Amino acid sequence: MKALRLLAGAILALVASLQPGSAQSGKGGIERMYVLYCGDIALNDMGRFSPGFSGPGALSSTCYLIKHAQGLLLWDAGLPDAIASMPEGRKSNAGVWHVKRTLASQLAELGVKPADIRYLALSHSHGDHVGNVDLFPQATLLVQKAEYEWPDPLGVPRFKPDMKVVKAEGDHDVFGDGSVVLISTPGHSPGHQCLLVKLPKTGALLFSGDAVHTKVNWDNKRAPIQNFNHAQSIATLDRMAAVLKEHNAQLWIGHEPSEVPLRKYAPASYE
Ligand SMILES: [Zn+2]
Numbered sequence: 001m002k003a004l005r006l007l008a009g010a011i012l013a014l015v016a017s018l019q020p021g022s023a024q025s026g027k028g029g030i031e032r033m034y035v036l037y038c039g040d041i042a043l044n045d046m047g048r049f050s051p052g053f054s055g056p057g058a059l060s061s062t063c064y065l066i067k068h069a070q071g072l073l074l075w076d077a078g079l080p081d082a083i084a085s086m087p088e089g090r091k092s093n094a095g096v097w098h099v100k101r102t103l104a105s106q107l108a109e110l111g112v113k114p115a116d117i118r119y120l121a122l123s124h125s126h127g128d129h130v131g132n133v134d135l136f137p138q139a140t141l142l143v144q145k146a147e148y149e150w151p152d153p154l155g156v157p158r159f160k161p162d163m164k165v166v167k168a169e170g171d172h173d174v175f176g177d178g179s180v181v182l183i184s185t186p187g188h189s190p191g192h193q194c195l196l197v198k199l200p201k202t203g204a205l206l207f208s209g210d211a212v213h214t215k216v217n218w219d220n221k222r223a224p225i226q227n228f229n230h231a232q233s234i235a236t237l238d239r240m241a242a243v244l245k246e247h248n249a250q251l252w253i254g255h256e257p258s259e260v261p262l263r264k265y266a267p268a269s270y271e
Contacts, residue, residue: 033205034269036103040059044095060257068175103132188209188211189227194240206240208254
């Protein structure tokens with residue numbers, strides 16, 4: 001009987017190892033990464049985000065889909081898709097949000113169903129980054145504990161309590177192979193994080209989230225005065241510079257409009 005059980009166990013392990021995306025499928029790592037359009041933000045006063053500026057401005061909004069051998073990871077959930085059906089956009093406290101193409105439609109174009117997303121990693125809990133979280137109720141959230149537990153002014157939980165969640169306390173290697181790592185970068189919000197992604201051909205990228213809104217802020221080491229903690233925001237810029245150097249990584253600033261024409265958007269991809 002014991003030998004039979006051992007044999008059955010060995011067969012089960014073999015079957016599991018043949019399943020695509022299983023933990024047993026070997027190194028695998030990242031297969032490809034897609035850049036997704038996640039909305040446009042028209043600002044009444046650029047100075048709120050970029051010290052030294054005043055008057056109207058614009059920010060882009062970008063999400064990224066990573067296809068790893070162990071599953072799909074979406075970085076940030078953008079402006080809400082519902083805005084796509086509002087011709088005037090939606091007024092926010094800083095300006096107007098517009099969505100020209102929904103996140104759902106871009107995923108569908110790639111043959112990805114929302115239920116296929118294993119991990120939903122969020123830079124932070126502001127509305128322009130969590131707009132479509134409800135599309136992915138089955139996903140596991142990857143957020144910093146400090147962000148998850150940050151009290152909302154209205155007393156509403158920032159994240160749905162019934163969603164599975166990994167509450168990271170500092171940097172977190174998502175797949176255990178160093179290819180996708182949450183980097184703790186507090187300041188803009190208490191538990192803000194960036195994402196370090198190591199692509200086999202493109203190399204290492206650091207997705208900024210809102211640790212940096214614009215290239216001019218990065219070049220001049222500035223942080224918006226409205227950030228949760230300004231001193232921490234500046235210290236975070238040093239941390240990011242160190243991460244970029246250590247991993248020979250490029251900084252990709254998701255809100256920087258001048259980066260939009262530089263990127264290949266889905267269905268094109270980076271390897
Ligand atoms: Zn933002």
